[in-house]
Amino acid sequence: xxxxxxxxxxxxxxxxxxxxxxxxAAADKTTLRIQTHYAPExxxxxxxxxxxxxxxxxxxxxxxxxxxxxxxVVKSVETFDAAATGILDCDMTGGAYQTGKNPAFxxxxxxxxxxxxxYQQLSWLYYGDGLEAAQKxxxxxxxxxxxxxxxxxxxxxxxxxxxxxDDFKDWKFRSPPGMETKIFEKLGAKPIVMDFTEIxxxxxSGIIDGAxxxxxxxxxxxxxxxIVKHANFPGFHSMPSDHLxxxxxxxxxMPEYQQxxxxxxxxxLALRTALTFEKKNAEAAAxxxxxxxxxxxxxxxxxxxxxxxxxxxxxxxxxxxxxKDLVEAHMAYLRQLGLAK
Numbered sequence: 001x002x003x004x005x006x007x008x009x010x011x012x013x014x015x016x017x018x019x020x021x022x023x024x025a026a027a028d029k030t031t032l033r034i035q036t037h038y039a040p041e042x043x044x045x046x047x048x049x050x051x052x053x054x055x056x057x058x059x060x061x062x063x064x065x066x067x068x069x070x071x072x073v074v075k076s077v078e079t080f081d082a083a084a085t086g087i088l089d090c091d092m093t094g095g096a097y098q099t100g101k102n103p104a105f106x107x108x109x110x111x112x113x114x115x116x117x118x119y120q121q122l123s124w125l126y127y128g129d130g131l132e133a134a135q136k137x138x139x140x141x142x143x144x145x146x147x148x149x150x151x152x153x154x155x156x157x158x159x160x161x162x163x164x165x166d167d168f169k170d171w172k173f174r175s176p177p178g179m180e181t182k183i184f185e186k187l188g189a190k191p192i193v194m195d196f197t198e199i200x201x202x203x204x205s206g207i208i209d210g211a212x213x214x215x216x217x218x219x220x221x222x223x224x225x226x227i228v229k230h231a232n233f234p235g236f237h238s239m240p241s242d243h244l245x246x247x248x249x250x251x252x253x254m255p256e257y258q259q260x261x262x263x264x265x266x267x268x269l270a271l272r273t274a275l276t277f278e279k280k281n282a283e284a285a286a287x288x289x290x291x292x293x294x295x296x297x298x299x300x301x302x303x304x305x306x307x308x309x310x311x312x313x314x315x316x317x318x319x320x321x322x323x324k325d326l327v328e329a330h331m332a333y334l335r336q337l338g339l340a341k
Contacts (some may be wrong), residue, residue, distance in 0.1 A: 009067065010334045017250075028062050030254050032246070035068040035083075035198045036092035037076040042221035043280050044151060044214070044242070044273070046067055048092060049267045051149075051244075058261045063254075076196045077177065083247050084142050090246040091143070095134075099178040101141060104322035106179045108134045108145075110240045111330055112312025113183070118150035118274040118339060121239060126267075128333035130326075137322050144251040144279070146244040147266025151215045151277040153235030157224040158210030162232055163296050165305040174199050174211040177315050179310075186309040203227045212238060217280035225293050233285050236303050237310075 023229075034052070038045040052065045071093075074082045079091040082099050096109025115121040122131040125148055138145040161167055168189040175181050175191035175267045184191050191209055202208045204227050213219050225231065244266055251259065269294055285295060298306075334340035 004144050012244065021186055023313050028255050029064065030258055032089045033066045034090040034092050035079050036069060036075050037071045038069060038097065040069045043219045043276060047273050047276065048268060051265055054265045055261050058265065071197055080245065083245065086247060089250050090244060092244050094242045095242050096176055096178045096240060102137065102320055102322055103317040104137050104320055104326050106317050107138065107323060107326035107330060108241060111240050111306040112179055112238055114322045114330060114334060115239060118152045119241065119242060121150050122270055124330065124333045129315050129329060133326055133329050138245055139248060142248050143185055143245045144248045146246055146262050147270065148241040148243055149269045150239060150241050151273050152239060154212060154213055154238040154277040155216040155219060155233050156210055156213055157219055157228050158230040159228040160209050161230055164298060164302040172209045174202060174208050176212065179313055180212065180311045182316060193332060203218065215277055215281055217277060217284040221286045225288055229293045231293060231295050233297065234297065236298060237306060241301055260271045
C-alpha cells in the first residue's frame with residue numbers, strides 16, 4: 001500500500017510538472033500577423049517567406065506567423081498604422097511610406113542619391129549609429145524597428161526611352177510618396193503617387209508612362225516588362241530600406257530569446273537579399289535584352305544630375321529634429337565612406 005501511495009504521489013507530481021511546463025510553453029508562444037506589399041511569387045516575396053520559416057523553425061514553433069502578401073489586409077501605406085493599432089502585429093513594407101507622419105521616415109526608408117550599394121546602407125544602420133537614431137523615431141510611434149533588408153538599386157519601367165535626365169521631361173510615372181516626388185519634379189517629370197498594387201493596371205491603361213516599382217528582378221516578377229519595353233540598369237535613383245517593424249507592446253511582451261531570433265534572422269535576411277539580387281538582377285537583365293527590352297546605363301554626368309537634384313532636396317525634408325539628426329548621421333557616415341564631401 002505504501003508503495004502504491006508513493007507511486008501515485010510521484011505520478012501526481014509528474015503530471016503537475018508537465019502541466020506547469022505545458023502552461024509555460026503556451027505562455028511563451030507568440031502569434032504574429034505580418035503584412036508585406038510584395039507578391040509571393042516575386043524574389044522579395046520568396047525571401048520574406050524564407051524569413052518567416054527561419055523564425056518559426058529556430059523558435060521551435062514558439063513564434064507562429066500568419067503572413068499576408070500583396071497588401072491583402074490594408075493598403076501598403078496603411079500597414080504601419082495597422083500594426084501600431086493592433087489590426088496587424090508587424091509591418092514588412094518600408095519607412096518611406098510614413099513620411100506624412102514625420103519626414104524623418106524618408107531617411108530610414110530611402111535617402112536617395114546617397115549610398116551606392118546595399119552593403120554601405122546596411123553598414124550605416126549597424127555600424128554608423130543608425131539603428132539607435134532610427135529606433136527613437138519608430139518608438140515615438142509605438143513601433144519597434146527589427147531590421148532592414150535592402151535589395152539594391154531599383155530600376156524603372158517605362159513605355160518611353162529613359163536614356164538620360166532629359167528624358168524625364170513630362171514623363172508621367174508612378175512614384176511612392178515622399179522625397180522622390182520632389183526630386184523628379186526638379187528633373188521635369190510628373191510623378192503620380194499611387195499604391196504599389198495599382199502599378200500594373202495604370203501602366204496597361206496608359207494612365208502613366210512608367211513606374212518606380214522595385215529592383216529589376218522584382219519588376220520582371222510583377223510582369224511590368226510584359227507591358228512596357230524600356231528600363232534602366234544598373235539602377236541609381238532609389239535603394240529602399242525595406243523594414244520589419246512591429247508593434248512595440250507586442251514585441252516587448254515576447255521572451256528575450258524570441259526577440260533575439262527575430263533580429264538576428266533579419267540580419268541573415270539582409271545578407272541573403274543583397275546577395276540574391278546581385279545574381280537575380282543580372283539574370284533578369286540578360287533575359288530582358290533577349291526579349292527586346294531596351295536597358296539604359298546612364299553616363300556619370302547624368303548620374304550626377306540626379307544626385308545634385310536629390311541632395312538639393314534633402315534639406316526640404318529635414319524639417320523636424322528627428323529628420324535633421326538622421327540626415328546628419330547619414331552625412332557623417334557618407335563622408336567616412338568617401339561618398340560625400
